[in-house]
Amino acid sequence: QKEVEQNSGPLSVPEGAIASLNCTYSDRGSQSFFWYRQYSGKSPELIMFIYSNGDKEDGRFTAQLNKASQYVSLLIRDSQPSDSATYLCAVNIEANAGKSTFGDGTTLTVKP
Amino acid sequence: DADVTQTPRNRITKTGKRIMLECSQTKGHDRMYWYRQDPGLGLRLIYYSFDVKDINKGEISDGYSVSRQAQAKFSLSLESAIPNQTALYFCATSDPDRVGYTFGSGTRLTVV
Numbered sequence: 001q002k003e004v005e006q007n008s009g010p011l012s013v014p015e016g017a018i019a020s021l022n023c024t025y026s027d028r029g030s031q032s033f034f035w036y037r038q039y040s041g042k043s044p045e046l047i048m049f050i051y052s053n054g055d056k057e058d059g060r061f062t063a064q065l066n067k068a069s070q071y072v073s074l075l076i077r078d079s080q081p082s083d084s085a086t087y088l089c090a091v092n093i094e095a096n097a098g099k100s101t102f103g104d105g106t107t108l109t110v111k112p
Numbered sequence: 113d114a115d116v117t118q119t120p121r122n123r124i125t126k127t128g129k130r131i132m133l134e135c136s137q138t139k140g141h142d143r144m145y146w147y148r149q150d151p152g153l154g155l156r157l158i159y160y161s162f163d164v165k166d167i168n169k170g171e172i173s174d175g176y177s178v179s180r181q182a183q184a185k186f187s188l189s190l191e192s193a194i195p196n197q198t199a200l201y202f203c204a205t206s207d208p209d210r211v212g213y214t215f216g217s218g219t220r221l222t223v224v
Contacts, residue, residue: 004154034212043202043215044155088154090212098143098162098206099170100213102154 006103019076023089032092118216135203144186148199193223
């Protein structure tokens with residue numbers, strides 16, 4: 001079992017819809033959770049981080065964490081074509097270790 | 113100037129050659145990382161360093177070595193390049209406040 005698993009995708013949604021991206025992790029002691037966006041040929045860019053159970057909202061993005069079920073999700077409301085990218089889930093398994101384990105990513109396409 | 117600069121951006125080298133990828137940062141972060149990314153896969157950690165005297169192997173360090181010349185500089189070397197080291201290589205930095213990584217633009221390496 002991989003330490004961090006994401007929906008294999010690709011995921012396609014119409015413009016204006018909600019895109020839902022999911023990630024599960026194997027280590028129950030995981031501490032910090034991140035979502036990165038990566039455009040084709042570019043480097044990953046941090047868009048959300050979450051440490052505590054519940055929801056965290058930033059603009060059109062909402063990260064949701066459920067440590068009991070060991071999953072973290074990213075919701076993108078009012079999806080735009082510019083949201084089309086690969087989204088990487090990353091988990092810091094050790095507290096303050098500062099090194100992240102990444103999932104393989106989910107590619108999202110938002111169709112006009 | 114970019115916060116994290118990687119050189120070269122692209123490199124084609126022959127099997128058996130030694131090659132160095134360089135990374136420098138202006139963010140003042142102590143923590144630096146080298147990851148590789150293969151098509152359709154997430155990022156895998158090669159080496160990481162929490163300060164000049166603290167260097168650690170990641171999950172795929174075989175065939176690679178690193179040098180932390182200063183707080184701002186972290187180089188990755190392939191002592192004898194082989195074709196399966198063809199990949200996109202990213203340098204990243206972070207600070208201890210656990211807010212995720214800042215990535216460089218990446219080096220696309222092809223070993224022929």
